[in-house]
Amino acid sequence: MLTTENHKQLTIKTPTNRALPLGEGGEDVWIDVIQKMDEVYSELVDSQTELEEKNARLEEAHAFIGSVVAAMTDVLIVCDTNGLIQQVNPALETAVGRRERDLLAMPLTDLFDDASRKTVAGFLPELKNGGVVAQRDVSLSAPDSRNALISVNCTPRCDHRGRLVGMVLVGRPIGELQRAYRELDTAHQKLTQTQQRMLVSEKMAALGRLVAGVAHELNNPISFVFGNMYALKRYGEAITKYLSACNGKSGPAEMETLRKDLKIDQVLRDIGPLVDGTLEGAERVRDIVQDLRRFSSNQEETLEAFNVTRLVRTAADWVIKTQRVKPSVRLDVPDTLEIRGRKGQLHQIIVNLVQNAADVLEGDPNGEIVISGEKTDGEVIIRVADNGPGIPPERIDKIFEPFFTTKPIGAGTGLGLYVSYNMAVKQGGDLTAANRPEGGAEFTVRVPADEHASA
Ligand SMILES: Nc1ncnc2c1ncn2[C@@H]1O[C@H](COP(=O)(O)OP(=O)(O)OP(=O)(O)O)[C@@H](O)[C@H]1O
Ligand SMILES: [Mg+2]
Missing domain, CATH: 3.30.450.20 (PAS domain)
Structure with missing residues (x-):
């Protein structure tokens, strides 16, 4: 910076180009100019600093945007x-x-x-x-x-x-995403198919377990149909013999003796009940076969009117007949409990519940299964209770999950309750489980008394 110490030797040119020697009244102008220069210089320095700061910020922002775009x-x-x-x-x-x-x-x-x-x-x-x-x-x-x-x-x-x-x-x-989605979709389809197959095989396994019971069930009517047919054959022979004698030359006394010997009067009395009995046996066989067909069919079931009491009895019989040590079964159901619904499905539910009860009572000589039923406003409630060990509280929520089983590998699929629950719900009903205060488990099925009306 210039100072006034050496002013005397210096001259300065004003903007009009006039030389102003220092010490001749030009000092003030000099000082002004120097101050102006100082100001301009410091302004320059300030704006330079500001510019550099702005530039640094700009570079920072640029780098930031660049890193975001790159990431x-x-x-x-x-x-x-x-x-x-x-x-x-x-x-x-x-x-x-x-x-x-x-x-x-x-x-x-x-x-x-x-x-x-x-x-x-x-x-x-x-x-x-x-x-x-x-x-x-x-x-x-x-x-x-x-x-x-x-x-x-x-x-x-x-x-x-x-x-x-x-x-x-x-x-x-989205190529990766689409492929992942396709793979997921394929896996899902496979899983659904496997699940379907498992459900069918659960049904077939249940069917297999029942075959012995059904064979027993069929044996009874078939044996009395056979017995009746043999009797009818004998009666037919006696009647033929008697009628041939009628056409011959035998006198009334001979005919009377023959009638007694051939027990024609008794034959005539018996024929009606024999035919009725045979028909009943044949009908029973037909019903069992129909039940079986319905049980093993994968078709959507149509609604029909039926007696729940009879269905419960048959279902329980089928299961119990296959048990080595048979638990006692007490039925506390009115004689008739007519409803309109899906007979085959309700049958399968009861079979599953009775089978589970029989499984937990296996080998127990004091095992008892109590099946009760009632009809209340618009629905039928069936309870299957046993005096087994009951269900541990931590399992009560799990037992309806697919594949949940406490049975040894190969002994149970863990689908019985899952399938039963879904069938009950599909009909507009419900299936729940609880432990009885006196011990053992109790399963309660509710189905609409008239599914059509409740739909
Ligand atoms: N009456 C019962 N008492 C105690 N536990 C039961 C009873 N019924 C079912 N459970 C429990 O619920 C589990 C699941 O039953 P679910 O019928 O679904 O399958 P599962 O009987 O094990 O196999 P599956 O029915 O395929 O033979 C059983 O393994 C058992 O632990
Ligand atoms: Mg089961």
Whole structure:
């Protein structure tokens, strides 16, 4: 800086180019000029510092944006209003296998495969017309087809005056996602099929367990049908013999003796009840076969009217006949409990519940199963109770889950209660489990008394 110490030797030129020697009244002007220069200089320094700070902040912001763009897994393309590429991010470079510098000023559509180009070309005009480009699936022309498919969102890019200067396209790779979804879908389908097969095999296993009981059940009517048919055959022979004698030359006394010997009067008395008995036996066989068919069928069951009491009795009989040590069964059900519903399904539910009760009582000489039934406003309630060990409280929520079983491997599929619960619910009913205060478990099935009316 200049000081007044050496002013005397110095002259200075004013803006009008007049020389003003120091010490001749020019000192004040000098001082003014020097002060001005000082001010200008310090302003310069200030603005320089400010500029440097701004520059540092700008660089920081630039680096920050750059790192964000680089970290994006979605592809990013910026293009101008002519559809020429201005910037891309590393994700796009990786997807198309080309560097950014090779892509700049290239038409955006060149990045996409033939089938997608027309769609991509329409994005800018659509944005210009105020439209929205969101979640459009298009394919990049990529070396690895797995990364090619992207779901694209486009937004208009405007300058500081709000004029459209291009667009920003962000694309999320969905090829991987789609493949993962397809794999999940296939796995789900396989699982559903396996589950279906398991349900069928559970049904068949239950059916298998019942075959012995059914054989027993069939044995009874078949044996009395046989017995009756032999008797009828004998009666037929006696009647034929007697009628042939009628046509011959035998006198009334001879005929009377023959009638007595052949017990014709008794035969005539017996024929009616014998035929009725045989018919009843045949009907019983037919019913059992029908029950069996219904039980093993996968078809949707139609509604029918039936007597729950009879159904419960048959179901319990079927199960108990297959048990080595037979628990006692007490039925506390009115003689008739008529309902309209799905007979086969209710039969299967009762069979499963009685079978479970028989399983927990296996080998117990004091085992007892009590089946009670009642009809209350619009529904029929059947309870199957046993005096077994009951269900541990921590398992009570689990027993209805598919495949939950406490039986040894191969002895139970754990589907009995799951299937039964679903069948009851499907009919508009319910199946619940509880422990009895006096010990043992109790299962309660509720089904509408008239499913059609409650539907
Ligand atoms: N009356 C019962 N008393 C105590 N536990 C029971 C009773 N009924 C069922 N459970 C429990 O519930 C589990 C599941 O029963 P569920 O009928 O679903 O399958 P499972 O009987 O084990 O096998 P599956 O019925 O295929 O033969 C049984 O393994 C048993 O632990
Ligand atoms: Mg079971």
